[in-house]
Amino acid sequence: MSAPNAAPSKASRASTDDLARTCSQVRRDIIRMVHAVQSGHPGGSLGCTEFMVALYFKVLRHDPAHWSMDGAGQDLFFLSNGHISPVWYSVLARSGYFPVKELATFRRLDSRLQGHPTTHEGLPGVRMASGSLGQGLSVAIGAAMAKRLNGDPHLVYSLHGDGELQEGQVWEAAMSAAAHKVDNLIATVDWNGRQIDGDVDQVMPLGDLPAKWRAFGWDVLEMNGNDLVDVLRGLDDARSRTGRGRPVAILMRTEMGQGVDFMTGSHHWHGVAPNDEQAARALAQLPETLGDY
Template identity: 75%
Template sequence: MTNDITELKRVSSQVRRDIVRMVHGCQSGHPGGSLGCTDFLVALYFSVMKHQPVPFDMDGKGQDLFFLSNGHISPVFYSVLAHSGYFDKAELGTFRKLNSRLQGHPTTHEGLPGVRIASGSLGQGLSVGIGAALAKKLNGDDALVYTLHGDGELQEGQIWEAMMFAAHNKVDNLIATVDYNGQQIDGPTSKVLSLGDLHAKWAAFGWDVLETQGNVMEALLATLTEAKSRTGQGKPVVILMHTEMGYGVDFMMGSHKWHGVAPNDAQLAQALAQLEETLGDY
């Protein structure tokens, strides 16, 4: 765990290398959102969350919990878990391959340390996070629950039901984050189904709303620290995190076309040339 911005950026660079190599290795997966959310997950697991990789405890009593709702960005999740010590990073080479624990969407039946719910069916993660947060309250556990969602995922009705429920029940030990990159698999969210004024909508539903730049480590750490300070005050907290899909790889940035497409050999080499190897490739 560290607050050293330089070190966190070094971890992010390695995680981004892992992402493009994993997706290339099986010619399948979702690099765009994974690259965009790298800085957030690195900040969370290496600086902000109170968690214990070994031994992994499914209940997570006394620990902060994280639930990945947009489970298709599993490459970044797996890489961060591996570098955090949940399992050997060599296993990243098995991503999406037969008999691997690293499925395209995270699952629990394979017993992968760090994964507490199967995810990928969009819209469900906020409900799960609320349930876990309420369980912590019932157990007298003052640790926090974090969730991550795609902005396209907010087109799911279950999200809005969960938002109402959390505010009504004062689930104030929960911090939800929205990857607000404006892209989804079929194109810009503004064209597929506009989300309108998200800040105003979350606030109207009774949430404490923060906004930040999700690809600036300094801004992320400051916002996550502020979000933690606002817990316990009767409102759930949400961070609208502005990111760029494909961040860190110039030809992938800002386009929905890299939502779920793997790079070829030449594109992999081009991507890796832009990402410093800092912690050693798997």
């Protein structure tokens, strides 16, 4: 069991400049991990870097040194779009859940860092397997309900892809969270407008996304996921809206591939690894701030 009511992590005093430096290192980790095994998903990982860094280094009330599956007395996070595992693994390692050097084992045989995140190999920080899309919101709701039953005032966060919203289970879950007044839950959508086959608007348009979430009974806010100041504002705003009888959704505008100029502007880098020359070009744009693994 973890200590009850974990304080915000020590790193939560981090300044926006500190967080920006961490973002640069996390982006380097993403490129290096995916390049090393010539597989994985850099695009969404790069696009969600500011969000994940802000969450793990500033916002979450968690205690990486005392990881437990039940997470009692801590905020929880669930990654529903498991394919952006590189960014998650990087922030988990860099915030102290496991040794940073373990990032070198990503997608290799006998690794805890599977292609898609899982509990199966016991990687600290991961409480659910994800990869098959559309399942994480239901899981986050269940975890939030358990916190309520246990009298634990901490929050549950989740992240979802926008293409992932095409899975019907997401809307089953959205309906039920409002019906059961799960107001200790903040679900964020990575609204980058891209998916494997192309633009979301071409593959299967989502329509008026804010209106959809509102119609399902959620308290909805928007933020720019690639602007650290706005991410911190948005997450703060979201937290202030919890406990009011409604689940909270953040629709987060991001750019797939953010931080590497040639990886932005299309869906191409959703699940493609850079070759040696491309990796070098990408890393040249991303200063090494905390030391490569």
